Amino acid sequence: MVDENQTPDETAATVSGAEQRVAPQTDVHLSKSFVQDLENALKEDDPSSVWALLEEVHAADVADILEVLPSVKRKKLIGLLGEKLDPEVLSEIEGEAQDDLYEHMPNDQIADAVTDMETDDAVYVIEELDDDDRKEVMQKLTADDRVAIEESLAYPEDSAGRLMQRQLFAVPEFWTIGQTIDYLRSDSEDIPEDFYDVFVVDPAHRPVGTVPLSRIMRSNRPTTIGDIMDKDPYLIEVTADQEEVAYQFTKYHLISASVVDESQRLVGVITVDDVVDVIDEEAEEDILALAGVSDESGVNESFTEIIKGRFLWLFINLCAAVLGSFVIGQFEATIEQLVALAVLMPVVASMGGNAGTQTMTVAVRALATKELSGTNAFRVVTRELMAASLNGMMLASIAGLVAWFWFSNILLGAIFASAMIFNILVAGLFGILVPLGLQKADIDPAIASSVFVTTITDVVGFFVFLSLAAVFLL
Amino acid sequence: MVDENQTPDETAATVSGAEQRVAPQTDVHLSKSFVQDLENALKEDDPSSVWALLEEVHAADVADILEVLPSVKRKKLIGLLGEKLDPEVLSEIEGEAQDDLYEHMPNDQIADAVTDMETDDAVYVIEELDDDDRKEVMQKLTADDRVAIEESLAYPEDSAGRLMQRQLFAVPEFWTIGQTIDYLRSDSEDIPEDFYDVFVVDPAHRPVGTVPLSRIMRSNRPTTIGDIMDKDPYLIEVTADQEEVAYQFTKYHLISASVVDESQRLVGVITVDDVVDVIDEEAEEDILALAGVSDESGVNESFTEIIKGRFLWLFINLCAAVLGSFVIGQFEATIEQLVALAVLMPVVASMGGNAGTQTMTVAVRALATKELSGTNAFRVVTRELMAASLNGMMLASIAGLVAWFWFSNILLGAIFASAMIFNILVAGLFGILVPLGLQKADIDPAIASSVFVTTITDVVGFFVFLSLAAVFLL
Numbered sequence: 019m020v021d022e023n024q025t026p027d028e029t030a031a032t033v034s035g036a037e038q039r040v041a042p043q044t045d046v047h048l049s050k051s052f053v054q055d056l057e058n059a060l061k062e063d064d065p066s067s068v069w070a071l072l073e074e075v076h077a078a079d080v081a082d083i084l085e086v087l088p089s090v091k092r093k094k095l096i097g098l099l100g101e102k103l104d105p106e107v108l109s110e111i112e113g114e115a116q117d118d119l120y121e122h123m124p125n126d127q128i129a130d131a132v133t134d135m136e137t138d139d140a141v142y143v144i145e146e147l148d149d150d151d152r153k154e155v156m157q158k159l160t161a162d163d164r165v166a167i168e169e170s171l172a173y174p175e176d177s178a179g180r181l182m183q184r185q186l187f188a189v190p191e192f193w194t195i196g197q198t199i200d201y202l203r204s205d206s207e208d209i210p211e212d213f214y215d216v217f218v219v220d221p222a223h224r225p226v227g228t229v230p231l232s233r234i235m236r237s238n239r240p241t242t243i244g245d246i247m248d249k250d251p252y253l254i255e256v257t258a259d260q261e262e263v264a265y266q267f268t269k270y271h272l273i274s275a276s277v278v279d280e281s282q283r284l285v286g287v288i289t290v291d292d293v294v295d296v297i298d299e300e301a302e303e304d305i306l307a308l309a310g311v312s313d314e315s316g317v318n319e320s321f322t323e324i325i326k327g328r329f330l331w332l333f334i335n336l337c338a339a340v341l342g343s344f345v346i347g348q349f350e351a352t353i354e355q356l357v358a359l360a361v362l363m364p365v366v367a368s369m370g371g372n373a374g375t376q377t378m379t380v381a382v383r384a385l386a387t388k389e390l391s392g393t394n395a396f397r398v399v400t401r402e403l404m405a406a407s408l409n410g411m412m413l414a415s416i417a418g419l420v421a422w423f424w425f426s427n428i429l430l431g432a433i434f435a436s437a438m439i440f441n442i443l444v445a446g447l448f449g450i451l452v453p454l455g456l457q458k459a460d461i462d463p464a465i466a467s468s469v470f471v472t473t474i475t476d477v478v479g480f481f482v483f484l485s486l487a488a489v490f491l492l
Numbered sequence: 493m494v495d496e497n498q499t500p501d502e503t504a505a506t507v508s509g510a511e512q513r514v515a516p517q518t519d520v521h522l523s524k525s526f527v528q529d530l531e532n533a534l535k536e537d538d539p540s541s542v543w544a545l546l547e548e549v550h551a552a553d554v555a556d557i558l559e560v561l562p563s564v565k566r567k568k569l570i571g572l573l574g575e576k577l578d579p580e581v582l583s584e585i586e587g588e589a590q591d592d593l594y595e596h597m598p599n600d601q602i603a604d605a606v607t608d609m610e611t612d613d614a615v616y617v618i619e620e621l622d623d624d625d626r627k628e629v630m631q632k633l634t635a636d637d638r639v640a641i642e643e644s645l646a647y648p649e650d651s652a653g654r655l656m657q658r659q660l661f662a663v664p665e666f667w668t669i670g671q672t673i674d675y676l677r678s679d680s681e682d683i684p685e686d687f688y689d690v691f692v693v694d695p696a697h698r699p700v701g702t703v704p705l706s707r708i709m710r711s712n713r714p715t716t717i718g719d720i721m722d723k724d725p726y727l728i729e730v731t732a733d734q735e736e737v738a739y740q741f742t743k744y745h746l747i748s749a750s751v752v753d754e755s756q757r758l759v760g761v762i763t764v765d766d767v768v769d770v771i772d773e774e775a776e777e778d779i780l781a782l783a784g785v786s787d788e789s790g791v792n793e794s795f796t797e798i799i800k801g802r803f804l805w806l807f808i809n810l811c812a813a814v815l816g817s818f819v820i821g822q823f824e825a826t827i828e829q830l831v832a833l834a835v836l837m838p839v840v841a842s843m844g845g846n847a848g849t850q851t852m853t854v855a856v857r858a859l860a861t862k863e864l865s866g867t868n869a870f871r872v873v874t875r876e877l878m879a880a881s882l883n884g885m886m887l888a889s890i891a892g893l894v895a896w897f898w899f900s901n902i903l904l905g906a907i908f909a910s911a912m913i914f915n916i917l918v919a920g921l922f923g924i925l926v927p928l929g930l931q932k933a934d935i936d937p938a939i940a941s942s943v944f945v946t947t948i949t950d951v952v953g954f955f956v957f958l959s960l961a962a963v964f965l966l
Contacts, residue, residue, distance in 0.1 A: 053867045078743050086868045202709050212704045214688045230686040231705040235676050268772055269552050273765055291747055291764045294771060298742055301775030302857060308779065309853035310846065317858040317872045324879045328850050332887055335846045339839040340894060346838070347898075350831045357824045360834035364820070364950070365813040367838065372784065372809045376802050379783035383776060384791040393527045394560045398791045405798045413806055420814060424821075476838070 048082055056083065060091055065098045072099070077106035085115040085318045096122045105131030109139035113318030116146060125151055129158035132167075137184060138292070141170050178263050179256040181296065182277045182286030185210040188217040189243055191226060196239030215274050217284060218247045225251045225276040225284045251276045256285055263288060264296040265388070304386060307464040308379060310335070334469050342367065342476035349484040352492060358425045359487050362434050365417065366483045370441035370475030373409070377402050377449025378471045382463045385453055399450050406446025407439070414438040429491060437483035444478045445471070522556055530557065534565055539572045546573070551580035559589040559792045570596045579605030583613035587792035590620060599625055603632035606641075611658060612766070615644045652737050653730040655770065656751045656760030659684040662691040663717055665700060670713030689748050691758060692721045699725045699750040699758045725750045730759055737762060738770040739862065778860060781938040782853060784809070808943050816841065816950035823958040826966060832899045833961050836908050839891065840957045844915035844949030847883070851876050851923025852945050856937045859927055873924050880920025881913070888912040903965060911957035918952045919945070 052071075059067040072080060084092050084107070096103065096119055103123075108131050111119055120128070120143075128147070132140045132155060144152055144167055156164055166184065173179025187209050189198055198216065202209060216234060218227040227247030237246055252275040254263055266272065267290055277286040303313045315327025346353075346363070353360050381398075384390035390398055418435030422428050452470045453463035526545075533541040546554060558566050558581070570577065570593055577597075582605050585593055594602070594617075602621070606614045606629060618626055618641055630638055640658065647653025661683050663672055672690065676683060690708060692701040701721030711720055726749040728737055740746065741764055751760040777787045789801025820827070820837070827834050855872075858864035864872055892909030896902050926944045927937035 048862065048865055048867055050867050076744060078745075082862075085863065086865070088871055199709060202706075203712070205710065209710070211706075213706045214704075230688075231709065232676075232685075232687050235673060235705065235709065236679065236683075238677070268768055270550060271552075271765060271768075290768060291745060294742055294745075294764060294768060297768060297771050298775070301772070301779070302861075305775070305779050305782065305857060306853060309782070309849050311850045311854055316854055317864050317868070317875075321875060321879065324875065325882055328847075328879065329883050329886065331850065332843065332846060332883055333890075336839070336843060336887055336891060339842040340891075342842070343835050343839055346835045350835065353834050354828070354831050357828050357834075360827050360831075360837075361817050361820045361824065363834075364838050364841065364954075365810070365817055368813040368816075368950075369806065369810060372806060373802075375783050376785045376805070379780060380785055380790055383779055388522065388556075389559065390791050391522055391560070393522055393524050394791070397562055401791075401795060401798065405795065405802065408799055409803050409806055412803065413810055416807075417810060417814075476842070480838075 048079075048086060053083065053086060056095075057087075057091060060094050060098070063098070065100075068095065068098050069102055077104040078110045080104060080107045081110035081112075081115070084111060084119065085113060087115075089114065089118060092118055093122060101127060105134055106139075108132075108143050109135060113316065113323075114320040115318060117320065120147055120151070125154045126158065129155045133159060133163055137166050137170050138181065140167055141180065145171070174257060176260045177256065178254050178258040178260065178277050178288060179286070181260055181263060181292050182256070182288045183210070183292070184286045185213075186217055186284075186287045187213055188219045188223070188225075188284060191218050191220070191242070191244035191247070193243050194239060195234055195237045195241045195243070195246075198234060198243060199239070214289070215287075216243070217251070217276060217287065218243055219284055222281075223283045224281075225253065225278065227251055228274070228276070253278050253282075254288060255280075260296045261300050261386075264293050264300060267293045268297065300386075304382065304464040307462065308382065308468060310468060331469075335472075338469055338473040338476065341473060342480055345477050345480045346484065349480075349488060352484055352488045355492050356430075356487065358421075358427070358430060359484060362421055362430075363480055363483050366434070366437045366441055367476045367479035369413065369417075369438055370445045370479045371472045372445075373406060373442045374445030374449040374471040374475045375468070377406070377446050378453055378467050381450045381453040382467055385457050385463055390454070395450075395454060399447070402446045402450050403443065406443050410439040410442030410446075413442070430487075433486045433490060434483065437479065437486055440482050441475055441479040445475045448474045522553070522560060527557065527560060530569075531561075531565060534568050534572070537572070539574075542569065542572050543576060551578040552584045554578060554581045555584035555586075555589070558585060558593065559587060561589075563588065563592060566592055567596060575601060579608055580613075582606075582617050583609060587790065587797075588794040589792060591794065594621055594625070599628045600632065603629045607633060607637055611640050611644050612655065614641055615654065618645075648731060650734045651730065652728050652732040652734065652751050652762060653760070655734055655737060655766050656730070656762045657684070657766070658760045660691055660758075660761045661687055662693045662697070662699075662758060665692050665694070665716070665718035665721070667717045668713060669708055669711045669715045669717070669720075672708060672717060673713070688763070689761075690717070691725070691750060691761065692717055693758055696755075697757045698755075699727065699752065701725055702748070702750070727752050727756075728762060729754075734770045735774050735860075738767050738774060741767045742771065774860075778856065778938040781936065782856065782942060784942060805943075809946075812943055812947040812950065815947060816954055819951050819954045820958065823954075823962060826958055826962045829966050830904075830961065832895075832901070832904060833958060836895055836904075837954055837957050840908070840911045840915055841950045841953035843887065843891075843912055844919045844953045845946045846919075847880060847916045848919030848923040848945040848949045849942070851880070851920050852927055852941050855924045855927040856941055859931050859937055864928070869924075869928060873921070876920045876924050877917065880917050884913040884916030884920075887916070904961075907960045907964060908957065911953065911960055914956050915949055915953040919949045922948045 056068065056071055059071060084095065087095065092115055108119065108128065128143070128151070132143055135143070140163070144155065147155060156167070159167070170180055214231055216229045216231065217225055218229065220226050227249045228251045229243060229247045233246050252266070252270065252272055254266065254275050254277050256277050256279050267275070272290060274287055274289040276284050277288055279285045306313050310328070310331030312327035315324045319327070381390060414435040417438055418431040421434040422431030448471055453467045456463040456466050530542065530545055533545060558569065561569060566589060582593065582602065602617070602625070606617055609617070614637070618629065621629060630641070633641070644654055688705055690703045690705065691699055692703065694700050701723050702725045703717060703721045707720050726740070726744065726746055728740065728749050728751050730751050730753050741749070746764060748761055748763040750758050751762055753759045780787050784802070784805030786801035789798045793801070855864060888909035891912055892905040895908040896905030922945055927941045930937040930940050
C-alpha cells in the first residue's frame with residue numbers, strides 16, 4: 019500500500035530528507051562556508067536570498083548564527099528578516115545578540131511571539147526586556163497570558179515554580195479508562211497538546227498517583243485509573259531550588275514529577291526535558307565559578323560584561339598574591355644570602371596550589387552531588403590527607419634530588435623537599451575543609467573556595483620553605 | 493465516590509505518605525542520625541533491624557549509603573542484606589563500594605539481577621565485573637539477554653548505540669489509529685512496557701516520522717498514522733559519540749530521537765532521560781579535567797585510584813614549575829642585587845596564571861557548547877585581548893602603586909606594572925589559542941589546556957619582569 023501511494027520520487031525525497039537530518043558531527047549552519055554565504059547575501063542587501071538560506075534552519079541554529087555574527091552584520095540580518103524571523107529564536111538567543119535582537123524588534127512582534135510560547139520561554143523573554151518594553155509587551159498580551167506570566171514571575175527565580183508547566187491532565191482515581199479516553203477525545207480546552215502521563219488527584223486536588231499514557235492505551239475500558247496507576251507520585255515543592263530538582267531527577271531517573279504548593283495541591287508538572295537545561299546551566303556555573311569567572315562573561319557576552327565578570331576575581335587574586343609577597347618580604351635578608359631560595363620558592367607554592375586545586379575541585383563536585391556530607395567528612399578528609407602525604411613524598415623526593423644536584427647543596431634539597439611535603443599536606447587539608455566550611459556557612463563553595471585555598475598554599479609554601487632555610491641553612 | 497470508598501484513616505495515610513515523599517532538601521537517608529541508626533543495627537548483627545531500616549529505601553539511596561559507609565561496615569551490610577538487596581543497587585553504585593559489592597555478591601545473584609535490568613544498565617554491570625566473573629555471569633544468562641548485551645558491547649564505548657533502547661513500537665504509515673490501538677491492546681511481546689512515542693517506518697524499516705501517544709489517543713479510529721505523524725524524525729547515527737548526542741538533545745530540546753544504522757534503518761531510540769546522565773557525566777569530566785584530576789579519583793574511589801588519578805598531573809606540574817625556576821635561575825645575579833624582585837615576581841606569574849585560567853575555562857566551555865568555532869575565533873580572540881588589556885592596565889596600575897610605595901622605588905613599580913600588563917595579555921592570548929589548538933589537534937582541550945597555559949604565564953611572567961629589571965634597574 020505504501021508502494022502504491024508513493025511515487026518513486028517521493029520515496030527518494032523522504033530518504034534524502036532523512037539523511038540530511040542525521041545529526042551532523044559539526045553544525046552545518048555554523049560552518050565557515052555557510053556563514054560566508056550568508057554574509058555575501060547580507061552584502062547584497064537581498065532579503066530573498068537571505069531568506070532562502072535561513073528558511074529551513076531550526077530556531078536554535080538561527081540563534082547561534084546571530085550570536086556568531088559581528089554586531090553590525092547581526093543587526094542587518096535582523097532587519098532583513100523582519101517578520102519572517104522565527105519567534106522561537108527569541109527564547110533561544112543569549113548574550114549580546116539577545117540585547118540586539120530585543121532592541122531591534124518591534125514590541126508588537128515580541129508580544130505576538132510571546133503569545134505563542136510556553137510559559138517558561140515567555141518568562142525568559144519578558145525578564146530580559148528593559149522596563150519600558152516589558153510594560154508595553156505585557157499590555158499587548160491577553161489577560162490569560164499576562165496572568166500566567168505574572169504568576170510564574172511570582173515564584174522565586176530558579177525555583178521549581180518557574181520550571182514547571184501548569185498545563186496537565188488530571189483525573190480522579192475512580193474514573194474508568196473508557197471515561198478517560200472519551201474525555202481526551204472530547205477535545206476539551208484544558209488538555210495539553212502533547213503529554214506523556216495522566217495525573218491522578220484526590221478531591222482536594224492532591225496528587226495520589228500517575229499513569230503513563232501507554233498503560234492507559236493497553237488497558238480495557240472498564241478498568242479504573244486507580245487500578246493501574248503508580249502510587250506515591252514523586253512530589254516537588256513549588257519553591258524548591260532548580261538545582262535540587264535537577265539532583266532529584268538525576269538521582270531517581272525521573273521522567274516527570276508533580277509539583278505541589280504548600281497545601282500539597284497539584285499545581286504543575288516538571289518533565290525531564292525541562293531539567294536538561296538546568297543540569298547544563300548548573301554545571302556551567304560551577305565550572306566557571308571555579309575558574310573565577312561570572313557566568314555572564316562567556317564568549318557571546320558584551321565587552322562590558324566580560325570585563326565586569328572577570329575584574330573582581332583578578333583583583334581579589336592580586337590582594338592574595340600581595341599577601342604572599344608580604345611573607346617573602348619578611349625573608350629578604352635570607353634570600354639575599356642565598357638566591358637559590360628565590361629560584362626554588364615558586365615551585366613549593368605552585369605544587370601546593372595545584373594539589374589544593376585538585377582536592378578542592380573533587381570536594382566541590384562531591385558536595386554538589388551530595389557524595390560528601392557530614393556523615394563521611396571525617397573519612398574523606400583522612401583519606402585525602404593520606405593521598406596527599408604519599409603523592410607529596412614521591413614528588414618531593416624527585417624535586418629534592420633535582421635541587422640537590424642543581425645547587426650542589428644536599429641540605430637545600432632536603433629543606434626544599436620537606437617544605438613541599440608540608441605544603442601539599444596543607445593543600446590536601448584545606449582543599450577539603452574550605453569547601454566544607456563554606457557550604458556550612460551557606461556560601462557557594464564553587465565560587466569562593468579557589469581564592470582561599472591558593473592563598474593558603476602560597477602563604478604557607480613561602481613561609482615554611484623560607485623559614486626552614488633561615489633556621490637550618492644560614 | 494472517592495469519599496465513600498475511602499475511610500478517613502486511608503485519606504490521612506495517603507496525605508502523610510505524600511508528605512514524606514516531598515523531595516527533601518537534604519537526603520534523609522544520608523543524614524548522620526540515619527547512618528548512626530544503621531551502624532548500630534550492624535553492630536548488633538541483626539539482619540531484621542537492618543532490613544527494617546532499608547526496606548523502603550530507594551535503590552539509589554541504598555547505593556549512596558553503601559558508598560558513605562567505611563569498607564568494613566559496608567561489607568558487613570552487604571552480607572547481612574544477602575538476597576534481600578535490591579538488584580537495582582548494582583547499577584546505581586560507583587567507586588570502591590561497587591568493587592566491594594560485586595566481589596561479595598554470588599554470581600548467581602548478579603546474573604538474576606542482570607536479567608531484570610534494561611540493556612544499558614546490564615552492560616554497565618557486566619563491564620565492571622572482572623574477566624572470570626563476567627564469563628560466569630554471561631553463561632548464566634538466557635541466550636536472548638546474552639546476545640542483547642553482546643550486541644550492545646559491540647558498539648563503541650560512549651556511543652549512541654550503547655545509550656539507546658532497542659525496544660520500541662514502530663508501525664507503518666498506512667496503519668489506522670484503530671489498527672494501532674488494537675495491536676497495542678493485543679499485548680504482543682514486542683511492545684515495550686512504558687513508552688511515549690510511536691515510531692513510523694517505511695517498508696525498509698527506515699524512520700519517516702513519530703507520533704506522540706497523546707495524539708493517538710485524541711484521534712479517531714479511521715485516521716491513518718501518516719496523517720497525524722510529525723515528519724522528519726530527528727536521526728542519530730548509532731556510532732555517534734554520546735557527547736554529541738547530549739549536545740543535540742540540549743540544543744534542539746528533543747524528547748526522543750531515532751537511532752539509525754549505516755543503512756538508515758531504525759535500530760533503537762534514545763530518550764531524554766538517558767541523556768541526563770550523559771550531560772552530568774560530561775560536565776563532571778570537564779570540571780575535573782580542568783583541575784587536573786582524572787574522573788576516577790572522586791571521594792568514593794579507592795585509595796589507589798585517588799593516588800593514580802592525581803599523581804601524573806602533579807608530576808607534569810612539577811616539571812612545568814621547574815622550568816619556571818630555570819628561568820629565574822638565569823637572573824640570580826640580578827636578584828642578588830635587588831631582593832625586592834624576588835618578593836614581587838610571584839605576583840606577576842600568579843596574575844598571569846589566573847587571567848589565563850579565566851580565559852581558558854571560558855574557551856574550553858565555549859568549545860564544548862560549540863559557541864566557539866573557526867567562524868568566530870578571530871573575533872573572540874580580539875575581544876579577549878581587549879578585555880585582557882583593559883583589566884591588565886587597571887590591575888597593574890594598582891599593583892604598580894603598591895610596589896612603588898612599598899619599596900620607595902618608582903622605576904621598580906613601573907617595571908612591575910609593565911610586566912604584569914604584558915603577562916595578562918599573554919594569558920588572554922594563550923588562554924584562547926591553546927584550547928583552540930588542542931581542539932584542532934583532536935586533543936580534549938579540557939584535559940591538556942591548564943598545564944600549557946600556566947607554564948606559559950609562569951615562564952613569561954618571570955622572564956619579562958626579571959629581564960626588564962636587569963636592563964632598566966641595575
